[in-house]
Amino acid sequence: MSILSIENLRKDYGPVQALKGVSFDVPKGTVFGILGPNGSGKTTMLGVIADILRPTTGTYRLFDEVPTAEHRRQIGTFLETPNFYHYLSGEKNLRIAAAIKGRGEKDIPRVLEMVNLTQRKDSRFITYSLGMKQRLAIASCLLGDPEVLILDEPTNGLDPVGIAEIRELIKKLHQEGKTIIMASHLLDEVEKVCSHVAILKKGELVATGDVNEILATEDIVEIGASDVTALRNAITQLAGYSRVNENGRLVQLFYPTGTANLESINQHCFSKGVVLNYLNLKKKSLESKFMELTN
Amino acid sequence: MLKLLKIEWLKIKGYNAFIILSSFFALGVITVNYIVFIVNKNMLSQASTANLVGVFSPYNFDKTWQTTSYAAGWLLLLPALLLIILITNEFTYRTHRQNIIDGWSRQEFIQVKIVMALIAAILSTILVFLTALTFGLFSGSSFSTYGISHVGYFFLKALSYNMIAVLFAVLIRRTGFAIGVFFIYMGLENFISQLLDVWSLKLRRDQDIDLGSMGDYLPMNSADGLLTFPENPLKSMAKAVMPTDYTWIVLGLAIAYLVLFYWWSTNRILKTDL
Numbered sequence: 001m002s003i004l005s006i007e008n009l010r011k012d013y014g015p016v017q018a019l020k021g022v023s024f025d026v027p028k029g030t031v032f033g034i035l036g037p038n039g040s041g042k043t044t045m046l047g048v049i050a051d052i053l054r055p056t057t058g059t060y061r062l063f064d065e066v067p068t069a070e071h072r073r074q075i076g077t078f079l080e081t082p083n084f085y086h087y088l089s090g091e092k093n094l095r096i097a098a099a100i101k102g103r104g105e106k107d108i109p110r111v112l113e114m115v116n117l118t119q120r121k122d123s124r125f126i127t128y129s130l131g132m133k134q135r136l137a138i139a140s141c142l143l144g145d146p147e148v149l150i151l152d153e154p155t156n157g158l159d160p161v162g163i164a165e166i167r168e169l170i171k172k173l174h175q176e177g178k179t180i181i182m183a184s185h186l187l188d189e190v191e192k193v194c195s196h197v198a199i200l201k202k203g204e205l206v207a208t209g210d211v212n213e214i215l216a217t218e219d220i221v222e223i224g225a226s227d228v229t230a231l232r233n234a235i236t237q238l239a240g241y242s243r244v245n246e247n248g249r250l251v252q253l254f255y256p257t258g259t260a261n262l263e264s265i266n267q268h269c270f271s272k273g274v275v276l277n278y279l280n281l282k283k284k285s286l287e288s289k290f291m292e293l294t295n
Numbered sequence: 296m297l298k299l300l301k302i303e304w305l306k307i308k309g310y311n312a313f314i315i316l317s318s319f320f321a322l323g324v325i326t327v328n329y330i331v332f333i334v335n336k337n338m339l340s341q342a343s344t345a346n347l348v349g350v351f352s353p354y355n356f357d358k359t360w361q362t363t364s365y366a367a368g369w370l371l372l373l374p375a376l377l378l379i380i381l382i383t384n385e386f387t388y389r390t391h392r393q394n395i396i397d398g399w400s401r402q403e404f405i406q407v408k409i410v411m412a413l414i415a416a417i418l419s420t421i422l423v424f425l426t427a428l429t430f431g432l433f434s435g436s437s438f439s440t441y442g443i444s445h446v447g448y449f450f451l452k453a454l455s456y457n458m459i460a461v462l463f464a465v466l467i468r469r470t471g472f473a474i475g476v477f478f479i480y481m482g483l484e485n486f487i488s489q490l491l492d493v494w495s496l497k498l499r500r501d502q503d504i505d506l507g508s509m510g511d512y513l514p515m516n517s518a519d520g521l522l523t524f525p526e527n528p529l530k531s532m533a534k535a536v537m538p539t540d541y542t543w544i545v546l547g548l549a550i551a552y553l554v555l556f557y558w559w560s561t562n563r564i565l566k567t568d569l
Contacts, residue, residue, distance in 0.1 A: 044542070052392045054568055069395075069399060069400040072396065072397070072398045083389040083390050083392055084305060085390060087309070096302060099302045100394055100397040107537045284512070
C-alpha cells in the first residue's frame with residue numbers, strides 16, 4: 001500500500017513555478033526523505049499535501065484514497081514553523097491540537113516527556129526558546145501515536161544533542177513500523193535516517209528510490225600516462241568499472257564502492273604496453289554526489 | 296459544530312483581550328443606558344425643561360426597547376474589534392494553517408468563525424433585551440412588547456458588524472491593518488451615506504422623487520439605519536421634509552449584505568492558499 005502517491009503535481013506562484021509536475025510514491029513503513037536545496041519545492045509539496053496550498057494541477061492520494069480532513073487527522077504533520085497560540089501554555093496548545101485531531105488527549109503527558117518539555121508545560125508558548133518550540137511541534141505530531149508522520153526540517157534550530165535525539169526518535173518510530181516522510185536540505189541527515197529518498201531540484205524530481213541506490217557513493221580511480229590514446233585503448237578491455245570520464249590529462253574510472261583494485265589496473269595497463277605515470281584512488285563524497293544530482 | 300465551538304472556547308477562554316473587550320461591552324451597554332436614564336429623569340424633574348420635552352420618557356415601556364437598542368448599538372464596535380483580533384491572531388500565529396494540518400477542513404475553520412460571529416450577536420442581543428427590560432421595569436410603566444422589533448434590528452446590526460469584521464479579518468489577515476481598514480471603511484461609508492442622504496433630500500424637495508434615505512442602502516448603514524432614537528417632538532417636526540423610511544427595503548438590503556459577507560469570507564478561505 002502507498003501511504004502517499006503524488007501524481008504530476010504542479011504549483012505556480014504567478015510566473016514562478018514552484019513544482020513542475022512531480023510524481024512519486026511513498027511505500028508503507030519507509031522513512032522517506034525529500035531532499036533538495038533551499039527553494040527546491042519541498043515545503044510547497046508538503047503544503048499541498050496538508051491542504052494549506054492549492055495545487056495548480058495534479059492530484060495526490062493518501063492511504064490510496066482521495067484525501068480528506070479525516071486522513072489528515074491520522075497523520076502527525078509538522079510543517080515549516082511551529083504554529084501555536086502564543087498566549088497559551090505548551091500543554092494547552094497540545095490540548096487544542098488533540099481536540100482537532102480527535103485523539104491523543106490522554107497522550108499529552110507522554111509526548112511532553114518524549115521531547116523533554118514536561119517541566120515547562122505550563123509556561124506560555126511565547127516564552128519558549130526556538131528549540132523548545134520545535135520540540136513542542138514534534139510532540140504535537142506524536143499525539144495519538146499516528147501511523148504516519150510528515151516532518152519538514154525537523155531538526156531546524158535544535159542543538160547537537162537535540163538533533164541526535166530526534167534522529168533516534170525517528171529510527172525508533174521506523175522500527176515500530178511507522179511511515180515517516182521527512183523533508184530536509186541536510187544530506188547526512190537523510191542518509192543517516194532514511195530508507196528511501198526523492199530528490200527535488202527547482203521544482204523537478206531528479207531521482208527517487210532506495211537511499212542506497214540513489215545516494216550510492218563510488219570509488220574513482222584516476223590514471224594517467226604519457227600516451228593518452230594508448231591508455232584510452234587499454235582501458236576499453238578493462239572490466240568492473242561503471243563509467244569513464246576524462247579530466248584534463250587524467251582518465252577517471254568509476255567503480256562501485258570497494259571494488260576498485262589498483263594493482264590489477266596497473267598490471268592490465270602494463271600488459272597492454274602502457275606505463276602509468278599517475279595512479280590514484282579517490283573516495284567520492286556524498287556531498288559531491290548531491291551536487292552532481294542537484295546542479 | 297459543538298465540538299468545533301468547544302475548541303474555539305479552548306483558544307479564547309484565557310485570552311486577555313477577550314475578557315477585557317467583552318466585559319467592556321457588557322458594562323458599556325448597561326452604563327450608557329443608565330446615563331441616558333438618569334439624565335432624562337433629572338430633566339423631567341425640572342418643571343421648565345419637562346414642559347419642553349413634553350412627557351417624553353424613553354425608558355417607559357413601548358419606548359425602552361428602541362432606546363436601549365439604539366444606545367447599545369453604538370457599542371457594537373467592541374465585539375467587532377474582538378472578532379477581528381481573534382481571527383487575525385490565527386493568521387499571525389499561523390494556527391489557521393495548523394488547524395487545517397491537524398485535521399480541520401477549510402470549511403470547518405471558516406464555519407466556526409461565522410458561528411462565533413452569530414453567537415456574539417445573539418449574546419449581545421440577549422444583554423440588550425435584559426437591559427431594556429430592567430430599565431423599563433424601573434421606569435415605573437407597565438410591561439409591553441410594543442416596539443420590541445427594535446431589539447431584532449439591534450441583532451441585525453450586531454450580526455452585520457460582526458460579519459464585516461469576519462470578512463475584513465479574513466481578507467486582510469494582519470491585526471492592526473484590519474482594524475485600521477475597518478475604521479477607515481466605517482468613516483468612508485458614513486461620509487458617502489451622508490452625501491446620499493442629502494441627495495435624497497434634494498430629490499424629494501426639488502423633483503418630488505422619494506427614493507427613501509439612500510444613505511441607508513450601504514452595507515454598514517443598512518443595519519444601522521433601522522436603529523433610531525424614539526420619536527420625540529423634535530424628530531416629528533423634521534419628519535415632514537425627510538424622505539420616507541422604507542423599512543422593508545433597508546431590512547432586505549441588510550440581509551442581502553449578510554449573505555454577501557458570508558459568501559465572500561467563506562470563498563476566500565476555501566479557494567486560496569492559506
